[in-house]
Amino acid sequence: MTRRTLFVFCIIPILLLSCAFAQDLASFEKRITVKKLPNGLTVIVCERPEAPVFSFYTFVDAGSAQDPYAKTGLAHMFEHMAFKGTDKIGTTDYPAEKAALAKVETAYAAYIAERDKTVGQDTQKLTQLEKTWKDAITEADKYVKPNEFGKIVEQEGGEGMNASTFEDKTVYFYSFPSNRLELWAYLESSRFIHPVMREFYKERNVVIEERRMRVDSNPIGRLVEQFVTAAFQAHQYHRPGIGWISDLNSFSATDASNFFDRYYVPSNMVLAVVGDVKAQTTIPLLEKYFGQLPTKAVPDDRTTVEPPQNSERRVVMQDRAQPLYLEGYHRPSYLDKDDAVYDAIADLMSNGRTSRLYRTLVRDKKIAADSAGFSGMPGVKYPHLFAFYAFPLPGHTPQEMAEGIHSEIEKLKSTDVTDEELKMIKTRAKAGLIRGLGTNEGLATQLATYQAMYGDWRELFKSVDRIDEVSKADIRRVANQTFVTNNRTVGVIETKAPAKQVAPAQGGAQ
Amino acid sequence: MKRTFFFMVIALAFCVPAFAQYSDWNQIPIPPLPAFKPQQPKRIELPNGMIIFLQEDHELPLIDGVARIRGGSISEPASKVGLVDLYGEVWRTGGTKTQTGDQLDDYLESRAAKVETGGGADSTTAAWSCLKADFDDVFKVFVDLLRNPEFRPDKLELAQANAFDTVSRRNDDMGGISAREALKLAYGPDNPYARIPEYATIASVTRQDLIDWHKKYVQPNNIILGINGDFDSAAMEAKLRQAFASWSKGPAAPKANVPFKTAKPGYYLIPKDDVNQSAIRMVDLGTLRNSPDYYAIEVFNEAFAGGFSSRLFSDIRTKRGLAYSVGGGIGTGFDRPGVTRLVMGTKSQSTVEAIQALYEDVDNLSKTPIDDVEIKKAKDGILNSFIFNFDTPDKVLRERMAYEFYGYPADFLERYRAGVEKVTKEDVARVAAKYLHKDKFAILVVGNTKEFDKPISSLGPVSEIDITIPPPPGEKAGAEAPPANPQ
Numbered sequence: 001m002t003r004r005t006l007f008v009f010c011i012i013p014i015l016l017l018s019c020a021f022a023q024d025l026a027s028f029e030k031r032i033t034v035k036k037l038p039n040g041l042t043v044i045v046c047e048r049p050e051a052p053v054f055s056f057y058t059f060v061d062a063g064s065a066q067d068p069y070a071k072t073g074l075a076h077m078f079e080h081m082a083f084k085g086t087d088k089i090g091t092t093d094y095p096a097e098k099a100a101l102a103k104v105e106t107a108y109a110a111y112i113a114e115r116d117k118t119v120g121q122d123t124q125k126l127t128q129l130e131k132t133w134k135d136a137i138t139e140a141d142k143y144v145k146p147n148e149f150g151k152i153v154e155q156e157g158g159e160g161m162n163a164s165t166f167e168d169k170t171v172y173f174y175s176f177p178s179n180r181l182e183l184w185a186y187l188e189s190s191r192f193i194h195p196v197m198r199e200f201y202k203e204r205n206v207v208i209e210e211r212r213m214r215v216d217s218n219p220i221g222r223l224v225e226q227f228v229t230a231a232f233q234a235h236q237y238h239r240p241g242i243g244w245i246s247d248l249n250s251f252s253a254t255d256a257s258n259f260f261d262r263y264y265v266p267s268n269m270v271l272a273v274v275g276d277v278k279a280q281t282t283i284p285l286l287e288k289y290f291g292q293l294p295t296k297a298v299p300d301d302r303t304t305v306e307p308p309q310n311s312e313r314r315v316v317m318q319d320r321a322q323p324l325y326l327e328g329y330h331r332p333s334y335l336d337k338d339d340a341v342y343d344a345i346a347d348l349m350s351n352g353r354t355s356r357l358y359r360t361l362v363r364d365k366k367i368a369a370d371s372a373g374f375s376g377m378p379g380v381k382y383p384h385l386f387a388f389y390a391f392p393l394p395g396h397t398p399q400e401m402a403e404g405i406h407s408e409i410e411k412l413k414s415t416d417v418t419d420e421e422l423k424m425i426k427t428r429a430k431a432g433l434i435r436g437l438g439t440n441e442g443l444a445t446q447l448a449t450y451q452a453m454y455g456d457w458r459e460l461f462k463s464v465d466r467i468d469e470v471s472k473a474d475i476r477r478v479a480n481q482t483f484v485t486n487n488r489t490v491g492v493i494e495t496k497a498p499a500k501q502v503a504p505a506q507g508g509a510q
Numbered sequence: 511m512k513r514t515f516f517f518m519v520i521a522l523a524f525c526v527p528a529f530a531q532y533s534d535w536n537q538i539p540i541p542p543l544p545a546f547k548p549q550q551p552k553r554i555e556l557p558n559g560m561i562i563f564l565q566e567d568h569e570l571p572l573i574d575g576v577a578r579i580r581g582g583s584i585s586e587p588a589s590k591v592g593l594v595d596l597y598g599e600v601w602r603t604g605g606t607k608t609q610t611g612d613q614l615d616d617y618l619e620s621r622a623a624k625v626e627t628g629g630g631a632d633s634t635t636a637a638w639s640c641l642k643a644d645f646d647d648v649f650k651v652f653v654d655l656l657r658n659p660e661f662r663p664d665k666l667e668l669a670q671a672n673a674f675d676t677v678s679r680r681n682d683d684m685g686g687i688s689a690r691e692a693l694k695l696a697y698g699p700d701n702p703y704a705r706i707p708e709y710a711t712i713a714s715v716t717r718q719d720l721i722d723w724h725k726k727y728v729q730p731n732n733i734i735l736g737i738n739g740d741f742d743s744a745a746m747e748a749k750l751r752q753a754f755a756s757w758s759k760g761p762a763a764p765k766a767n768v769p770f771k772t773a774k775p776g777y778y779l780i781p782k783d784d785v786n787q788s789a790i791r792m793v794d795l796g797t798l799r800n801s802p803d804y805y806a807i808e809v810f811n812e813a814f815a816g817g818f819s820s821r822l823f824s825d826i827r828t829k830r831g832l833a834y835s836v837g838g839g840i841g842t843g844f845d846r847p848g849v850t851r852l853v854m855g856t857k858s859q860s861t862v863e864a865i866q867a868l869y870e871d872v873d874n875l876s877k878t879p880i881d882d883v884e885i886k887k888a889k890d891g892i893l894n895s896f897i898f899n900f901d902t903p904d905k906v907l908r909e910r911m912a913y914e915f916y917g918y919p920a921d922f923l924e925r926y927r928a929g930v931e932k933v934t935k936e937d938v939a940r941v942a943a944k945y946l947h948k949d950k951f952a953i954l955v956v957g958n959t960k961e962f963d964k965p966i967s968s969l970g971p972v973s974e975i976d977i978t979i980p981p982p983p984g985e986k987a988g989a990e991a992p993p994a995n996p997q
Contacts, residue, residue, distance in 0.1 A: 050569070050901070050902070051546055051548070051897065051900075051901035051902070052543050052544045052546050052897065053897055053898065053901045083818065088533070088534060088535070089535060146819075146824050146828050146829065147818045147819045147823070147824055147828055148819075149818075150817065150818025150819050151818065151819030151887065152535060153818075154816075154817045154818060154819055154887075154891045154895075155819075155887045155890045155891050155894065156540075156890070156894055157890075157891070157893075157894025157895040157896075157897070157898075158895065159895045159898040161817075161818070175898065177543050177894060177895075177897050178543065178544070179540050179541045179542065179543045179544075180540060182538050182539075183535060183538045183540060186532065186535055186538055187535060190535075199828065201831075202828065202829070202830070202831035203828075203831065204831075205831030205832075206827055206828075206831055206833070206834050207834070208857075209787065209831075209832075209833055209834035209835075209855060209856065209857060210834040212785075212786050212787035212834075212855070212857060213685075213787055213834055213835065213855050216785070216786045216787070217684055217784075217785035217786055217787045218683060218684075218685075219682050219683070219784075276544075319784070320682075320784060321679075321682040321784075322675075322678055322679045322682055352615070352619060353603070353611075353612075353615040353619075354615045354616060354619040362668070363612075363668065366668065366671060369671075369672050369675040369676075391675065391679075393671050393672075393674070393675050394674055394675060394678045420616075420620065423620070424619055424620055424622075427620065427621070427622045428619070428622045430622070431622035431641075434570055434571075434572070435570075435572075437570065438569060438570050438572075438902075439902065498783070498784075
């Protein structure tokens with residue numbers, strides 16, 4: 001949620017009308033092969049021989065929302081561990097390392113059992129147990145070839161290697177020259193066939209630094225964490241994906257392993273490969289390598305359903321940072337029949353200098369530097385928030401932002417959008433799609449994502465049709481049912497200069 | 511018998527695995543990469559001096575273009591820092607003689623097209639993106655903006671209000687503070703690349719300043735125009751020649767004279783008590799990309815700080831678990847020295863420990879020089895991923911435009927490949943010794959001093975940097991700070 005993302009710096013893509021578009025779908029039909037392997041993994045190959053390179057995108061249908069109780073941050077932690085190598089990569093002697101890692105886990109379990117005793121903790125014993133654990137780590141580290149997995153990818157010419165953990169999904173991606181296709185298939189399959197939780201506790205510190213950077217030491221990060229956790233009380237979305245600090249300081253490599261076993265299930269994963277590859281030779285290659293992923297049962301993914309919110313909630317953070325206003329309303333998941341209506345509302349309210357929030361709050365009232373509304377907070381797979389934000393200009397208050405946003409929402413509820421607006425939304429939806437088709441990375445991302453989320457990559461193209469069907473009445477109806485006070489959570493940064501520190505050695509009295 | 515034989519052959523064909531099984535990654539054969547000659551854009555020089563690059567790409571029905579115009583914020587007066595940012599914004603939002611910016615917004619958005627302008631350090635840009643079918647409509651707007659901008663005063667006011675907002679928020683995020691202040695240390699506080707807008711400098715910018723800037727710099731002979739997309743080059747060239755035929759050459763953009771004055775080596779501190787992580791930056795002046803040292807520097811940077819398996823990442827992040835983000839290297843720039851830097855974030859409680867760890871990694875460069883294995887890894891990484899510099903027509907176009915802008919040879923990328931291939935261990939050791947000195951670094955720490963493991967002063971003398979934002983003209987300093995609570 002960076003500022004000004006929507007405006008000046010982003011040149012928005014463009015597109016054709018429906019007829020030309022259908023041809024595009026037809027051309028993709030010819031270039032795309034989808035196959036579900038016997039173990040349940042879905043693979044997609046898209047031939048795009050523009051240059052001798054390819055990109056891939058591995059989509060795992062599990063994210064932070066799947067973090068077990070008291071182990072927030074675990075999905076993200078596993079993602080970090082997926083770069084630590086395998087039984088063959090990253091080790092000098094795997095059998096010995098495996099035994100050493102088992103000792104680390106035993107020692108760690110004993111250490112935290114003592115550490116977390118609320119009554120009768122023996123500090124001397126605790127020190128000893130901590131030492132045993134750390135010694136075990138030192139022993140296990142002897143077998144590590146540091147970062148060998150990443151080193152191979154980089155040395156062989158991999159580009160853009162990274163991964164991301166979201167509330168709903170975990171994704172892995174990079175690009176390679178096309179002559180590394182088989183090497184890539186080996187590397188990418190082996191990290192999910194035999195991941196090794198080596199250097200876990202040091203990596204846990206890295207993740208804690210990530211939390212400090214993104215959340216603790218960033219005012220917007222601090223507010224958003226409080227805001228989201230307040231908006232959800234029952235559903236897993238009420239927990240931050242980066243993890244609470246006590247969980248980060250507690251979960252173990254065994255926990256991460258268990259998470260992997262439970263959720264990295266082939267039938268929960270989709271893999272897309274796009275570029276200078278031939279389906280005829282690539283599919284057998286994928287079968288050979290990824291076919292080795294063991295079949296596992298699909299985990300029980302039932303969640304507590306967030307009950308209707310029946311009272312407004314407010315999170316007010318007094319902070320030295322400049323003010324910010326944020327509000328969110330519960331809306332259904334992305335599979336809801338009104339999903340496209342929410343997309344249309346987001347576009348109307350937020351997209352560029354013709355958007356309603358820009359024109360009223362920024363251009364006409366001159367009270368905000370930036371304002372927008374969007375879905376997907378903090379995820380989309382489950383019912384989530386449609387959120388609005390505004391950054392007040394100096395001299396203006398969050399309250400004025402609230403009033404400005406609410407008056408635009410009222411307009412949405414009471415008055416039909418114009419024909420021109422509706423047409424613009426639909427034209428831009430088509431536009432938004434086509435630019436994503438022009439790169440291997442973008443295509444791999446989209447194909448894997450739509451295949452995983454809808455069971456069919458063609459939904460990428462059909463999503464435009466759904467926007468095309470949105471009517472003026474739909475927009476009013478959805479606005480009226482969603483944007484109501486009792487369904488609202490508010491998050492505010494109120495600027496407060498820090499109190500001057502009183503020098504400690506002055507008076508003496510505490 | 512014959513039938514059996516046939517059956518056996520078939521069966522064999524099915525039995526023999528289609529691929530060999532490899533138990534180890536390095537047994538997997540890597541066939542040669544197919545030859546690939548990226549398509550070069552067509553270069554045209556108009557009689558009025560405008561340089562045009564045309565890059566056909568028929569994959570999608572789109573045409574995008576960008577004009578890069580010489581002259582940017584490094585050439586604005588010190589009393590009006592922020593002028594070029596405002597210019598870049600108002601050039602577009604202020605509309606043309608015949609259409610307001612708001613009218614342009616409606617006109618373009620109904621076509622899902624964009625025309626945008628922006629200001630940069632050494633250049634400004636005007637760009638469009640449109641559907642092929644809308645090209646004529648959109649290109650007309652683009653040309654109108656180049657030739658007849660109006661810079662309407664209401665949009666200048668709006669842009670100034672936004673610029674004030676940016677100033678007011680600039681100390682909220684420690685990452686932003688660290689990057690900004692470290693650049694001032696590396697280049698000097700008044701250096702045009704490093705200085706930042708203040709309320710007063712923004713307020714002093716007038717509409718006439720924007721008009722004057724435009725007149726001075728937006729001349730055809732100062733423009734490099736690149737177009738990428740679904741068009742026929744010959745037809746496009748004819749269209750462009752016609753569109754710009756009546757525009758005659760103007761004065762060339764004056765070259766900016768930029769002094770670089772690196773801060774005294776030592777420790778610089780910005781206390782921030784609402785964070786639990788310290789942002790550490792060690793900076794020094796780097797060099798130019800046309801330096802003979804450039805290729806060795808690239809190999810060195812890759813080995814020292816380029817990615818997962820580099821020395822810095824492996825030591826600071828993987829081995830010590832001290833940071834999530836860590837990186838750096840010897841800085842290079844096309845036409846100005848880059849900033850040599852080591853950057854990391856670590857918890858407040860390991861601030862001094864982290865600085866010492868970075869020192870150790872620098873010291874290790876002479877104690878345990880980067881070896882042949884590391885050199886090979888670094889060179890392989892650069893050369894094997896080399897294709898990603900030109901795997902799309904758009905990237906090739908952007909590279910060519912950059913070389914044209916900075917006066918580098920068109921085959922710079924090819925020379926780069928050849929240069930990297932020749933780099934030796936000795937070259938890498940030499941550039942490391944030449945450009946990385948821990949005694950020459952200005953070391954900036956932004957963090958919560960109360961929580962530090964040791965005071966920074968335990969390492970050496972510390973200068974504190976005051977980042978208090980000077981108030982807008984007419985408001986008195988410190989007006990926003992409430993009186994200290996006596997209790």
